[in-house]
Amino acid sequence: MRHVVLPLLGTEAGGHELGRGAGGDRTVELDRRAEVEVLTELNDLAGRGERFSVLSEEAGLIDMGAPFPRILVDPVDGSRNAKRGIPLVGLMLALMEGPTLAEARIGFVLNTVSGERWHSLRGGGSFREDRRFEAVRHSPEGRIGVLSLETSTRSILAARPLIELSGRLRMLGSTAIALVHTATGGIDVHCTPTPHRVFDMTAGVLMIEEVGGLTTDAEGRPLSDLPADLETYTTALCSAHPDLHRLALEALAR
Structure with missing residues (x-):
């Protein structure tokens, strides 16, 4: 993903508008290229016999053999940052066992610029670079x-x-x-x-x-x-x- 997104950050080519995605936002070339990268991997997974669906901010709902599990894909979270070359852009993925937030089983976020990765497992904790973390308290009570x-x-x-x-x-x-x-x-x-x-x-x-x-x-x-x-x-x-x-x-x- 990073090899696709980083060369396009802040460029005229990356910011070229292609229309509106399924989520209603303007889709630019950078969004399209990033989505293609993710969907190629998911199509390979479906080709190996896995059955699921995909909901992408750009392409919308894609049937890959079953309504659930469903994989949510936001290939470029922070599109405005990306178009302007501001280096704070993420990839968001989530594995859903049903339609509501309560039915999210796995969450994944990649800082596309730094390469830092986070993920979480429902009932299993949250992880930063595969090391489980708890929230650190930086501010005193009441502030x-x-x-x-x-x-x-x-x-x-x-x-x-x-x-x-x-x-x-x-x-x-x-x-x-x-x-x-x-x-x-x-x-x-x-x-x-x-x-x-x-x-x-x-x-x-x-x-x-x-x-x-x-x-x-x-x-x-x-x-x-x-x-x-x-x-x-x-x-x-x-x-x-x-x-x-x-x-x-x-x-x-x-």
Whole structure:
């Protein structure tokens, strides 16, 4: 994957628009090339007799012999970063046994630029480069040291109560990578204050849950019952530390 994506980062060729993908976003050549790389591997797997389906942000739902298990594929999470040559781009994969986030069994995120890999197994923990990790506590109780937001400039005021409560703000531009760093504890709280596609959150939500964290919408409703598809949107509030999640939820409710 890296050998496909890295040469195209920030280039005119990589940013050439091809239309809109199944998720509704504009598809560029870089997205297409990355998706082809993943689908080639999955087609080989189907050719060896495995039966499953694939849901990709670009191509949509692909039947490879069975509705489930289903593999979710976001080949370039952080497309805007990629088009502009900002080196923070991820690959997100998730293995689903059913349609909802609660039925995600495996989550995988690759930092396409650095090569760093994370994965999680439901009931089996979260791993960074194949070493199991627990969330590290960097901030004292009652304080959000680092807040991550996924939002546009037009919507950022929806998170103002959290911003005022936080020491530092990060906006990474890649939901998958922001959520894995929330799972490790590097980010204390991640918030998406206006509706965002649930699909993008699937692997990261599992990683946070596997370290004992909480993943809800901005009103405190669990994300686990939501469909992991291209049509469902939600706000999000996530933290590996339940007390910080509670603090953030109280701030948003004011």
